[in-house]
Amino acid sequence: MGRFLYRSLEQGIAEEIEQGRWQPGDRLPSIRALVQTHGLSKTTVMHALNRLEARGLIESRPKAGFFVRAQYKPMKVVVPPVPEAPAPVPVSVNAVTQELMCRSAAFDISPSAGMRDPLTPGLLQLNRTVARELRRQKGLHQYYDEPAGSQQLREVLARRYKRQGCQVEAEDFTITAGCQQALCFVLMTLCQRGDLVAVESPGFYGVLQLLEALGLKALEIPSDPQTGMDLDVLAQVAEQWPVKACVVTPSYATPTGALMPLENRKRLLALAEQHDFHIVEDDIYRELAFDHPVSPLQGLDRTGRVLLCGSISKTLSRDVRVGWVISRQWQPEIQRLKLVTSLATSRYVQQGLAAFIEEGGYDRHLRRYVPNLQAQRDELIRFVQNEWQVPCVTPVPQGGLTLWLQLPEQIDSMKVYARARERDVLITPGALFTATNQFRNCLRVSYAHPWSDERIQALQALGGILQDAQVA
Structure with a gap:
């Protein structure tokens, strides 16, 4: 149990903040003082502090230490129990997932507002570049x-x-029709029906859809909101079960926004080598980093264990269905699957995207888009903490597109989804991010779109629905 000592320190500091011992703006004891007081290693103390910062309770100030955050209300942090080793489960995707995908706006709390959003300068330039390539065909x-x-x-x-x-x-590289197709090709290449695939929990529901369609079983590995997949549990599972593949989003995973630290990435590669499984890296959020750029997990791979799946659907446009797989070893089989399922992808769209990237349009777009995302994240957190009359745990992602909200236990986000839908408010219930009965009191809300009056009204309506659910 020694490896879970950080949880006790994290919970203790969180409770002291909630009880008012530490006020917003107060400086916490130094790392050295916490090490001496609690008899813990520096690594354990830093892990606890980093988790508290990810939940928005404290903030790090360069050369000054950690301080209680002043801009957010104190939140009660519920530290989950130490997880039992998961067992394989067949996947049955909830009908709500299908409905969300059919509405084509799973990242927009007010889908009707999106119809009136103006095109960004980057998308206007992309449209011109693609049209130019079409004329050249x-x-x-x-x-x-x-x-x-x-x-x-x-x-x-x-x-x-x-x-x-x-x-x-x-x-x-093999170019595909988006990242979902890339993930599908990779899982079809690596696995056979009935094989076991380790996935993040909570994790991307699109992966669960693929596992169901391909007849694969999920091994759900708990995912920390800050550091991602729990590698202690993965190691335990890999000792017990024949894991064939591990699907992971190391950088700003949905729904939590977790960023896997470098040492964890190295350990994941070592586990894959030790237990002879492949890693499927979902790389679609990595370039949406608010702080410093991170490298793909594939960049650390020297044995061909990592198959990287990427696209520009989350960074640029969901309508440009261009993705890719990076794998030298498995390229022939992936291309065979592409031939028998879709033959080819649009030449002029690919060449338009290539020109857009090569001429600097993509990087200019990211330089504008990413700071806007960070501002939209901050505004969403402030709204949730200051306007909603419902306590919730709000990790603070350092990139990506979404917030993962943990609500009081009595709130069932599936019921909230149904009530919100009646008012044209779209949320993603926590139960969609698992194949087991978990996260019923959680939901995902995105900050991918500008905060228009309609979206603010949708947030207000959602806050009222949650308040009613809390007292029901």
Whole structure:
């Protein structure tokens, strides 16, 4: 149980903040003082403090230490019990997941508002670039693109990933119709019906959909809101069960926004090597970092254990269905699956995207978009903490698109979803992020869109629904 000592320190400090011993703006004891007082290692103390910061209770100030956050109300942190080792479960995706996907706006709390959002400068430039490439196609309209995808796009992506620390070449890429198709091809390549796949819990419901469709079983590994997948539990599971693959989003995973630390990434690779399973890296949120850029997990891989799946759906446009798989070893099989399922992807869209990236449009877009996301995150947290009359735990993600809200136990977010839907307010209940009966009192809310009057009204309506659910 020694490895869970950080939980006791975290809970103790959280309770002291809630009870008023530490007021907003107060400086906490130094790391050295906490080490001496509690008899813990520096690593354990830092882990507890980092978890408190991720939940929005404290903040780190350079060369000054940790302080109780002044801008948010104190929150009661419920530390979950030490998890039991998970067992494999068949996946049956909730009908609500299907409904959310059919509404095509799972990241917008007010879908009707999105119809009136103006196009950003980046999307306007992308549209012009794609249209230009379409005009250049001429006789190529009568031919399919090669199975690997546009050579130009693969070269552009390879150069970009090289700058981000990956040892890749254009020949390692297969272009797909979005990241979901990339994940599907990879799971079909690595697994056979009945195989066991480790997944984050809570984790991306799109992965659960794929596991169900492919007849695979899920091993749900608890995921910390700050550091991601619990590797102690994964190690225990891998000793007990024949894990075939592990699907993980190391950078700003949905729904929690967790960012896996470097030492955890190295340990995950070591576990994959030790227990002979592959890692499927979902890389779609990594470039939405608010602080410093991070490298892909694939950049640390020297044995071919990691198959990276990426796209620009979350960073640029969900409507441009372009994704990719990076894998040298498995490329022939992935391309075979592409041929038998979709033949090819649009040549002019690929070349338009390649030109957009190569001409600097994509990076200019990110330089505008990411700071806006951070401001929208802050505004959402302030609203939740100051306007809603419902206590909740709100981890503070350092990138990505969503907040993961833990509500009082008596609130069932599936029932909240139904009531909110009647008012054209769209949330994602916590139960959708698991194949087991967990997270009923949690929900995901996105800050991917600007806070228009309609979206503010939707948040207000949601707050009222939650307040009614709390006293029901």
